Amino acid sequence: MAIFSPGFQGRRRSATGLLPPGQYETNGFPVLSAGPTPRVPLDTWEFTLTTEDGTSRTWSWSEFQALPTANPTVDIHCVTKWSKFGTTWEGVSLDTLLDGVETAAEHVLVHSYGGYTTNLPLADLRGGKAWLAFGYDGKPLHPEHGGPVRLLVPHLYFWKSAKWVKRLELLVTDKKGFWERAGYHNYGDPWREQRYDGD
Numbered sequence: 001m002a003i004f005s006p007g008f009q010g011r012r013r014s015a016t017g018l019l020p021p022g023q024y025e026t027n028g029f030p031v032l033s034a035g036p037t038p039r040v041p042l043d044t045w046e047f048t049l050t051t052e053d054g055t056s057r058t059w060s061w062s063e064f065q066a067l068p069t070a071n072p073t074v075d076i077h078c079v080t081k082w083s084k085f086g087t088t089w090e091g092v093s094l095d096t097l098l099d100g101v102e103t104a105a106e107h108v109l110v111h112s113y114g115g116y117t118t119n120l121p122l123a124d125l126r127g128g129k130a131w132l133a134f135g136y137d138g139k140p141l142h143p144e145h146g147g148p149v150r151l152l153v154p155h156l157y158f159w160k161s162a163k164w165v166k167r168l169e170l171l172v173t174d175k176k177g178f179w180e181r182a183g184y185h186n187y188g189d190p191w192r193e194q195r196y197d198g199d
């Protein structure tokens with residue numbers, strides 16, 4: 001007989017039905033933070049996109065809320081080996097935020113409130129593959145999971161999905177983020193098991 005915790009609605013369907021190599025499925029939602037949870041009041045929250053020539057665009061909370069939203073259901077894969085299937089989010093596609101941005105940059109360094117950083121190719125934020133998520137499971141994103149707003153890039157290991165996102169810095173030359181400098185893989189594709197530098 002199966003044991004169900006209160007409120008557990010049964011196993012969520014996976015977006016792909018597949019588990020990347022070396023991963024196991026969890027039904028919980030572990031919290032992994034390299035420091036304390038920053039509390040960002042919505043009246044001072046802002047999100048900024050800067051390009052290599054110093055141009056920047058900033059959205060206040062109300063401007064951000066006015067953007068068109070998407071409701072992706074995705075599987076997420078943490079480098080510590082848990083995967084969670086069928087997570088449902090509400091967010092703004094990076095395609096929306098990058099629309100009309102003039103840049104020759106191919107790299108992005110993501111900056112969070114609290115100081116966390118992570119880097120990834122700009123191409124990985126385009127094409128309906130990445131969102132700035134503010135809702136999870138039909139509710140506002142909990143602060144521990146990155147609220148008010150986190151990056152969601154589910155096709156890469158979850159450390160690339162920066163919580164409490166503050167700024168995207170578009171760069172011509174790649175610059176490593178927090179875990180990448182500490183020896184984690186620069187790209188982090190779970191399907192190729194790119195956990196550490198050299199994998």
Ligand SMILES: Nc1nc2c(c(=O)[nH]1)N[C@H]1C(S)=C(S)[C@@H](COP(=O)(O)O)O[C@H]1N2
Binds near residue numbers: 029031033159162
């Ligand atoms: N700002 C910030 N973002 C972060 C982290 C962090 O420590 N700080 N940890 C990363 C790691 S290693 C993972 S696995 C996921 C965990 O997200 P969760 O706590 O919502 O499960 O957030 C990523 N984003």
Ligand SMILES: [Mo]
Binds near residue numbers: 159
């Ligand atoms: Mo992680």
